Amino acid sequence: MSVQLENVTIRYGEHLAVDDLTVTFHQGSIGLLGRNGAGKSSVLKALLGLVRPASGKIRFSGLPPDASAAAVRAHVGYMPERDAHLPQATGFEMVSLLGMLSGLPRRDAWRRAHEVLYLVGLEEQRYRPVSGYSAGMRQKAKLASALVHDPSVLFLDEPTNGLDPGGRSEMLELVRQMSQELGKSVVFSTHILQDVEAVCDSAVVLERGKVVAQGNIQELTSGGERELRLRINPVPGPSDSAARVLEALQASWRADALGDGRFAVWLPEDQCTSSVFAAVRKTSATVRSMQLKRRSLEDVFLTAVRGSGGSS
Amino acid sequence: MSLAHHYRPLECERVSGFQRIWPLARQEMTALFRTKWGVALYFVCLLPSLARLVLLLIMLGAVDLGSRSVAGRMPQAMDDMNPHRAAFYFEGSLSTMPGMIFFLLLTSVVVSRCVARDRATNALELYWTRGISPWGYVFGKWLGGFLLTASMTVGMPFLLWITGCLLAEDWSLMTDTFGQFAIGLFGIALMTAVWTAIGTLISAIAPNANLAMVAWSMLLVGSSAAGFVISQSLDESSLRSCLSFWDAGRVVVRSLADLPQRDVSLPGALLMLGSLFGGLLLFARRRMRVVEALQ
Numbered sequence: 263m264s265v266q267l268e269n270v271t272i273r274y275g276e277h278l279a280v281d282d283l284t285v286t287f288h289q290g291s292i293g294l295l296g297r298n299g300a301g302k303s304s305v306l307k308a309l310l311g312l313v314r315p316a317s318g319k320i321r322f323s324g325l326p327p328d329a330s331a332a333a334v335r336a337h338v339g340y341m342p343e344r345d346a347h348l349p350q351a352t353g354f355e356m357v358s359l360l361g362m363l364s365g366l367p368r369r370d371a372w373r374r375a376h377e378v379l380y381l382v383g384l385e386e387q388r389y390r391p392v393s394g395y396s397a398g399m400r401q402k403a404k405l406a407s408a409l410v411h412d413p414s415v416l417f418l419d420e421p422t423n424g425l426d427p428g429g430r431s432e433m434l435e436l437v438r439q440m441s442q443e444l445g446k447s448v449v450f451s452t453h454i455l456q457d458v459e460a461v462c463d464s465a466v467v468l469e470r471g472k473v474v475a476q477g478n479i480q481e482l483t484s485g486g487e488r489e490l491r492l493r494i495n496p497v498p499g500p501s502d503s504a505a506r507v508l509e510a511l512q513a514s515w516r517a518d519a520l521g522d523g524r525f526a527v528w529l530p531e532d533q534c535t536s537s538v539f540a541a542v543r544k545t546s547a548t549v550r551s552m553q554l555k556r557r558s559l560e561d562v563f564l565t566a567v568r569g570s571g572g573s574s
Numbered sequence: 575m576s577l578a579h580h581y582r583p584l585e586c587e588r589v590s591g592f593q594r595i596w597p598l599a600r601q602e603m604t605a606l607f608r609t610k611w612g613v614a615l616y617f618v619c620l621l622p623s624l625a626r627l628v629l630l631l632i633m634l635g636a637v638d639l640g641s642r643s644v645a646g647r648m649p650q651a652m653d654d655m656n657p658h659r660a661a662f663y664f665e666g667s668l669s670t671m672p673g674m675i676f677f678l679l680l681t682s683v684v685v686s687r688c689v690a691r692d693r694a695t696n697a698l699e700l701y702w703t704r705g706i707s708p709w710g711y712v713f714g715k716w717l718g719g720f721l722l723t724a725s726m727t728v729g730m731p732f733l734l735w736i737t738g739c740l741l742a743e744d745w746s747l748m749t750d751t752f753g754q755f756a757i758g759l760f761g762i763a764l765m766t767a768v769w770t771a772i773g774t775l776i777s778a779i780a781p782n783a784n785l786a787m788v789a790w791s792m793l794l795v796g797s798s799a800a801g802f803v804i805s806q807s808l809d810e811s812s813l814r815s816c817l818s819f820w821d822a823g824r825v826v827v828r829s830l831a832d833l834p835q836r837d838v839s840l841p842g843a844l845l846m847l848g849s850l851f852g853g854l855l856l857f858a859r860r861r862m863r864v865v866e867a868l869q
Contacts, residue, residue, distance in 0.1 A: 310703050332705045336588060340703040346696035348601075350608055355601075356700075362597040363704040365588030371597075374584060381580055393695075407700060412584035444581050 263323050263337060263414040263447055264288045265309060270318030272304045272471070279304040280471040283318070287415075287449050287466075291441035293458030293479075294451040295563055296468035302451040303343065305468070306417045309449075310340055322415075336365060339408035343419035343451075345400055347392040353379055353399075354388040357406045364411035371410070378406040382436060398429030405436065415447045416440060422457050430457075437461045455559045459483075465559065467566045475566035482562045487516075487528040489555040490538060494523050494547040506545045514541060523550070594706050595714040602718025606684055616726075619680045622672040623730035626662075630734060633657050634741045657738050658747055660754035661833055664731040667762050668824045670798060673727075677769070678794050680726060685719035685773035686790035687783040694782055708862045716774040720767055727766045728759060754831050761827035768847055769823060775854035779861050794820060811837030815846070822846045 265287040272280040280301040296302045307313040309320060311331025321327055322334060348356045354375050361371035379388045382402040387395065392403055401421060408416055421437065422430045438461040441448045450462055458465055458479070465482060467475040475482065496503050504523055511517035514537070516528040527538055535554060542549050606612035631637040634657060656662055667673050689712065692698050701711050735755055739748040773790050780786030801818030805811050815825040815838050822843035829840050 312702065332707075335703060335705055342696065342699045342703070344696045344699065346700050348697045348700065349691050349695050350605060351601075359597055359601055360700060360704055363594055363701065363706050365590060365594055365705050366584070367586060367589055367593075368597065370584070370586040377580070377582065404700075 265323070265415060265447070265449075266319075266321045267305070267308075268319045268321070270305075270308060270315045270320060272301070272308055272313055273316045274304075278471060280308070280315075283468075283471065283473060285466055285473050285476065287447065288464070289445070289447045290463040291437065291448040291450060291461055293462040293465035293559075294449055294468065295453065295455065295458060295465055295559075297453060297567070300468040301471035302468055303419060304471070306340070306419055306449070306451055309417060310335060310338060336411065337414050339411065339413035339416045341401075341404045341408040341416070341418045341421055343423060345397075345424075346404065347395075347400060349393070350391060352389050352391055353384050353395070353403050353406070356392055356403060357410050360407045361410040366411055374410050374412070375406075378409045379403075381409070382406045383432070397424040398426065398432070401425060401429070401433060402436075405433070409440075413446070415449065417449045417451070419451045420453075421450070422452065422454060434461050455563055459559045465562075467563055469567050475562060479559060483556060483559060484531070487530055490527045490529050490535060490552065491520075491555060492525050492527065492538065492542070492552045493550045494525070494542060495550050496523055496547075503545065503547050507542055507547050510541050510545050511538070529554075588705075590705075594704075595710050595717070598701075598706070598711065598714030599717035599721065602684075602688055602715050603722045605718075606722060612683075615679065615683060619676045619726050620730060622666050622676055623726070623734065626666050626734060627737065629655070630657050630662075630738055631741070634738065636741050657742075658750065660751040660758055660831065663735045663738065663751075663755055664758045664762055664827075664831075667727040667731055668827055670820065674794065674798065674820050677723070677727065678791060681719070681723055681770065681773050682787050682791050684722055685716075685770050686777050686780075686786045688715040688719055688774060689777040690780045690783040690786040691777075712774060712778060712858070712862065715777075716771055719774060720770040723770050724763060724766045728763045731759060731762070754833075758827060758831035758833075761830035764830075765823035765827055768851065769819070772819065772851055772854060775851070775858045778858040779854065812839040812842060815839055816842035817846065819847055819850055 267283055267285050270280055270283045271278070283301070283305065294302050294305065304313060308315050311334050319327070322329065322337065325333060325337065348359065351359065357379060358368075358371045358375035361374055362368060366374060376385075376388070379385055382405050384399060384402050384406065387399060392400060395403060401423070405418075405421065408418070418437065422433050425433060434457060437448055437450060440446045441461070441463075448462075450458060452458060462479060464478045465476065466473055494503070494507055504519060508517060508519045508525065511525060511527055515530075518526045520526055529535070529538070535552060538552075539549060606616055628637070633655075667677075689698075692701070692715075698708075698711075702708055706714070735751070739745070742748070772793075776790050776793065777783075777786045780789055798818040798820050801814040801816075801821055804817060805814040815821045825835065825838045825840060825843040826847070828835050828838075
């Protein structure tokens, strides 16, 4: 199932949270990135029908355009960012009750609650009160609650919040499997870019309620300039070889001297490293080592945010 | 572990409407019995009815204390204590002491905390992202609280009456009291519904569960106290039912059951209950807006 937002604007009184947003969440796992207050949670709440957009349209493929919020929620699973649990309830009671509220008959809700709690790894703790769970277990209980009614789209709001490294990698693995093995569309809202790189196929970067970058993660990280780190062997002689090399590099590219014979060169996407080799060789210096740094999602994010006028 | 091997797509018909709300009501109704303190509290709240049951057994001669059929020789002024009168069975639920005190004890723990407690644990975000509306959620919470409270205010009088009918020497107790008792019981059920609705709305407005409990207790006891003091000082007894929503409810039930009352104002009582409920509903509408609850 894909979800399409067309010119969606969300306001909270005077505050403009999302400004004329047009974006499509295709099947697969999509990272919804942005700083705090960028509008990520507002987008999720609008998708769930909790917040009514001031203007624009939200369409779920396979559902009529005028589908009610309840009809939408039957196909959507939501994992809230904040710690949330039902007072006094055990893991099993919480998940089965939320299943029943989603329209599952009692018998199916019970069976399903056992299944999803097993899937997320809470089978041993399902009869313990959720209030006594650790942070990681609570996150898993929320994920089980989001899965209980077998939704085709999952909105996960900061699912790795407050998790230790072990719990975080478990959660990311679950998200990856849900998208790749179960074929669910996962919208993964976070500001932890490494998490998105680890599990998502594509990303949408929001800044001040607008999309400032979007696309396949591989395409996003391979586009633009790449940073090349090189180190040269100093050449004995009257003039400073490092200065000559820097001068030669700066003639063709953006380059910086890092000291001790090391340089950083920013290569455009369409140029290869051999041209840097050739330029260095012309100065009689020899290259000792060279490392091409892959552009990270963080670089993409920072570039997009700076480009939109925001500070990093 | 691979999810693909263990995950089974769900194949079932979805239920709608009340069938979605009922699990919430059932959970609310049974929540008190999850702890031994809750069970103890519930049985403490049944004590007045149990005391009345003992009285009934003595009055009808089931327990022989040497005063068989005391009921037949009671003066009319003691109608409330006569098992051959309908008022005997439900008057206990309407009295200030013990009725209101035990009602307060139960509802301050169950009804007044229901929504506020969910707000404190962010459970509202979990509930409202399901297939029920915020008002469906409030209805479910109210229904659970109402059914639990009604088991005390309506269920126990009904059990007493059935016991009285079975213990009486003939069926005259049943035939004589049925009409008035049924209307009185309906009145109590109605008032329990209104009182618990007021408690639920206070819970929906309050920022946290403890504050909701305090506000509910103060409203119930405070309005009764204010009604008593002001009506005494102004020497205007009818004011009491216009200021206290407990007394207002009692006036409505007694009027429905056609029980004798002096110096009361039925329109004033109805106005009091209506305006309190309406006012709280308006406040709760603002408070239960999804956007505000999720911020």
